Amino acid sequence: MHTVTTLADLRPATEALRASGTLALVPTMGALHEGHLALVREAREAADHVAVSIFVNPRQFGANEDLDAYPRQLALDSALLEVEGVGLLWAPSPEEVYPQGYATNISVAGVSEGLCGADRPGHFDGVATVVCKLFNQVRPDIAFFGEKDWQQLAVIRRMARDLDLTLPHVEAIHGVPIVREADGLAMSSRNAYLSADQRATAAALPREMRAAIARLAAGDPAHSVLPALTGELLEAGFDSVDYAELRHGDNLAPTAGAAPGTRLFVAARIGGTRLIDNMPVVG
Structure with missing residues (x-):
C-alpha cells in the first residue's frame, strides 16, 4: 500500500492507478472499525483499485464538539488497510487540505436541514466541502459511504449531482448497510x-x-x-x-x-x- 500525505504526491499516485483500471474511494476519519472495513471490501468488489482517505476534518466539528478528543490511530489504521488490500492511503494534514487563506464553503440546502443538521449547525457544510475536495483530489470512479450516516449520504449525493462532480454519475456514490455489534448497536x-x-x-x-x-x-x-x-x-x-x-x-x-x-x-x-x-x- 502506498501512503501519501501531500497533493504533489497524490496526483501521480492516483493517475498511475487509474491508468490500470477503475478506482474506488472510501473516505474516512480514521479510527477504523469493522464498519469501515465493510466499505473497503465492497469497494474492492466493485473496482480494480481502492484508495482510502483518513482525514479528521475540522470543518465538520462544532465549537463544543470533540475534535481534539477524536481518536487518531494512523499506524493501526494503516495496518488494517494493508491487510484488506488497499492500494493507496491518502492521509493529508489539515494544512494540506485547507491551506493558508482558504475561504470556500459548500452548503447544501434541503437535505442538510433538520435531524443532525439542526443540532450541529455548519456540520454538513464541512462534510460537503471536504468530500467535494476529496472527489477532486482523488478523482475516483466510484465512492463508498456508510448508511449509518444516512443524512450525510443524502447531502453528498445532492452535492455531487448539483455540482457535476467528477464521478461519472450519482449512482457511483454507494451506500453500504450499517454494520452492527452483536447486541445491535451500530458500529461507530x-x-x-x-x-x-x-x-x-x-x-x-x-x-x-x-x-x-x-x-x-x-x-x-x-x-x-x-x-x-x-x-x-x-x-x-x-x-x-x-x-x-x-x-x-x-x-x-x-x-x-x-x-x-x-x-x-x-x-x-x-x-x-x-x-x-x-x-x-x-x-
Whole structure:
C-alpha cells in the first residue's frame, strides 16, 4: 500500500492507478472499525483499485464538539488497510487540505436541514466541502459511504449531482448497510467513548427503535409512537434524545406515518457521547 500525505504526491499516485483500471474511494476519519472495513471490501468488489482517505476534518466539528478528543490511530489504521488490500492511503494534514487563506464553503440546502443538521449547525457544510475536495483530489470512479450516516449520504449525493462532480454519475456514490455489534448497536468510532455501563445502556437504542418500527408497521400513529420511543430511551438510561423522526429515505422529507421508503431516524446522548442510528420502516 502506498501512503501519501501531500497533493504533489497524490496526483501521480492516483493517475498511475487509474491508468490500470477503475478506482474506488472510501473516505474516512480514521479510527477504523469493522464498519469501515465493510466499505473497503465492497469497494474492492466493485473496482480494480481502492484508495482510502483518513482525514479528521475540522470543518465538520462544532465549537463544543470533540475534535481534539477524536481518536487518531494512523499506524493501526494503516495496518488494517494493508491487510484488506488497499492500494493507496491518502492521509493529508489539515494544512494540506485547507491551506493558508482558504475561504470556500459548500452548503447544501434541503437535505442538510433538520435531524443532525439542526443540532450541529455548519456540520454538513464541512462534510460537503471536504468530500467535494476529496472527489477532486482523488478523482475516483466510484465512492463508498456508510448508511449509518444516512443524512450525510443524502447531502453528498445532492452535492455531487448539483455540482457535476467528477464521478461519472450519482449512482457511483454507494451506500453500504450499517454494520452492527452483536447486541445491535451500530458500529461507530464514538462507541469507544462509552464506559462499560454506558455501553450496556447504548444497546437500548436499536432495541427500542425496532420495537417502535413494529408498532408503526402495525398501524400505530407516529404522533404516539415517537414520543413513546423517546420516553423508553430516557427510561433506559439515555440522558437526552435530540430527535426521533420519520423521514422519507430519498429526500429526507418528514412523513406522518409508515410508507414505502420511510426510515426512522434517532439521535440520543449518553454522557458526552452522541449516538445516531436509522432503520427502514417500510422497504
